[in-house]
Amino acid sequence: MTGAWLLVGGLVLLVVLGSYLLGTANRLDRLHVRTDAAWAALDAALARRAVVARAVSGCLAPDPADQLRVLAERAERADRADREAAENALTRQIALVDRRELPLALAAELTDAEHRLLIARRVHGDAVRDTLAQRRRRVVRWFKLAGFAPSPGYLDIAEPEPGAVPRPRPSARVVLVDDDGRVLLFHGHDPADPAERFWFTAGGGVEPGEDLRAAAVRELAEETGLVVAPERLQGPIWRRRVAFTHDGVAYDGEEWFFLLRVGGGEPISTAGFTEGETRFIDGHRWWSAAELSAERPTHYPVELADRLRELAEQDWRPGPLRVVR
Template identity: 70%
Template sequence: MSELAVILTAVAVLVLIGVWLVATANRLDRLHVRTDAAWAALDAALARRAVVARAVSGVLEPVGGDRLRVLAERAERSARAEREAAENALTRELSTVDRQGLALTLVAELVDAEQRVVIARRVHGDAVRDTLALRRRRPVRWLKLAGTAPSPEYLEIAEPELTDDTPRPRPSARVVLLDADDRVLLFHGHDPARTGETYWFTAGGGVEPGEDLRTAAARELREETGITLDPDSLTGPIWRRRVLFSFAGRTYDGEEWFFHARLPEGYTVDTSGFTALESETITAHRWWTTAELRETSETVYPVQLADLLPTLPAWDGQPRAVR
């Protein structure tokens, strides 16, 4: 091989090495940025969980509430070295809270905060793993390609237990719609997992994220009946019903808020706005008198509906707990 060829080969090798070094250094830089961003997201998720935990502590009995509040504040204030122990203590304490005794909106906030912690921790763990794997390569260590960037660390905290059989919080808004003859509109439907069990229920459905109850009630009424009402025209909430139920194989911790409205003159019920699931599970609708509700052997929700309807004119402005 000629001297020129040797020189060219050497130059090519050096160029390739230089390209690899630059590419590796750039990749390391991106990985460190990714790790920093993942830590910021995890830190924010943990902080939000602590805030929700303090809110929960305010409605618990004094001893348990004080203990939860102290642990939440300790988790917020802990330095990085003590963070794992503090967060794990908070996780353990939250697992002992009886969530059936909490307001459904607070349960939903807590479940959401815990889910965000799980997701953020896994994202952060993946980022730390990838960064450490590259930093531990011999050429990277020998040539100090990581520069002065500190080596990232895992946050070894226990994840809240999120299982499929945990009841899912479901706030909903419903409308007790009466016609000119004081008959109430009810739909007839069934659970797709138990087609042989049917029941009658009022118009309404789940509250969407960021939606207030009154707006949700008017939206559900429009979608299910074609009747458009101004949310401010609804009376209530008149009743509140807390119920644990299953639908399509999933268990829900439901909190139903009922509003009252009158059928506007000239309107008829139009169910063309049903979703595919509603079309599959709702088979009929009809107007019921109070007498018919008292005499029927069919299942009606709320179960007290026949006794509740006559009390509507005397509503005192406060939501009433019903079954």
């Protein structure tokens, strides 16, 4: 009788152990599948960055363009053993690119490619970490539950320092001019540096999928209360490329300016300000070109006084877009 109980106990133990080993093996198999999927996503993100890097090389001077193109092609062709070194060489070369010299759409594409690569790398790293931790367990090693599956490895790619890569920001702005040739400017400061105070035109960032004219009309209504038909805006008349920081975030900005003439005494309402705008905008007033030249307040665009005089001397006509500072 005792022997029978021992046999039953042994069978139960074998069933429990077998179930445990099977569950562990299945978990390890799922981790390997997860790691393979994460590598595929990482490989795709690396390939996309290489494609964008080649596109960027077309906007550079010959020497840096050749270096970037060669490194991008080398990273694409590298085998797994050499991939890490090739990708890091490409990362270092991309870091040397002055993104302010690129078209904003291409700069945004490059930043997006880098952001997606960063996410893919971290997802892959987490998958590798969890898989290796499971493979190191004694039960996995003793019973060889990993089978012939190769051990996954990390791909260590240098990441840009936080804030080192400016965030692309297209903006639509409105040069709002009254019958006396004065322009409406808002007064504000950088929330991260309240001592840095300046004047600027109405307008703001373009939302995803929004065209410039629609963004200008929307921003004008939010900031001044003036609701106008898009066709009333003239232009864009100016374009300004600027690198700046706001509230601790670095931006690569491209501003497109439209012209709108309004009658004198047009009421201005700031009731539509967003929460962020109420934090850093503390006033507004109408400025003439003469006042801007005489009082010399910090204002953007820097050339605004001279450009206002040009608008006063003659009506704006469609033609080459003027680049302003």
